[in-house]
Amino acid sequence: MKYLLLIYGNDEKWASIPDGVRDKAIAKQDAWNTRYRASGELLAAYGLGGESESSLVRNKDGAPFSTDGPYLEAKEFVCSLYVLEVESAERAREIAADMPWASESPVEMWPILHDGFAPKPDSKA
Template sequence: MKYLLLIYGNEEKWASIPEEVLEVERAKQDAWNSHYRDTGELLAAYGLGGESEASLVRNKDGDPFTTDGPYLEAKEFVCSLYLLDVPSAERAREIAASMPWASENPVEMWPVLHDGFAPKPDGGA
C-alpha cells in the first residue's frame, strides 16, 4: 500500500533557524531518505518551493491560465512530500514518526487509493 507523507512549514519559521542548525537537520533528513530508499519503502522525496513560488493553473478555453497564489489563510503550507510503499498503515506510521523533526512538527499521512501507473490487467506497462 502506498502512503503520501506531507510536511508543512512556513517561511518565517525556516528563516529563524540558524544556517548551521539547518545544515545538521538537512544531513539527518538526507540520511533518513537514504535509509528508507535503500529498504525500498521510500519511492520519492521532494522538497517544494516557498509560497511565493507557487501558482494556480486552470484551463481557460483549452489553454493554461495561471494566476498568482495560492493565497493561504494559514501561515503554513506543504513544503515537502514523500511517497512510501509499505505493507501496512502501521508501518507507514512508524516510518513517519522516525522522520527528523517529527517530534516538533506533525507529519500528515494519506493513503494513496489509486495508482495511475499501476500495471495493466494484461501485465503490460
C-alpha cells in the first residue's frame, strides 16, 4: 500500500529556526530519507517552494490561465511531501513518527488509493 506524507510550515516558521539548528535538522531529515530509501519504503521525497513561488492554474477558453497564489486562509501550507510503499498503515505510521520533523509538527498521512502509473491487472508489463 502506498501512503502520502505531508509536512506543513511557512516562511516565518522556517526563518525562525537558527542556522545551526536548521542545518542539523536538515541532516537528520537527509539521514531519514537515506534510511527509508535504502529499505525500499520511501519512493519519493520532495521539498516544495514557498507560497510566493506558487500559482493557481486553470483552463480558460481552452488555454492555461495562471494567477499568483494560492491565497491561503491557513497560516501554514504544504512544504514537503513523501511517498511511501509499505505493508500496512501501521508501518506507514511508524515511519511517519520517525521523521525528525514529527517531534515539532504533525505529519499528515493519506493512503494513496489509485496509482495512475501502475500496470493494469491484465498487462504483461
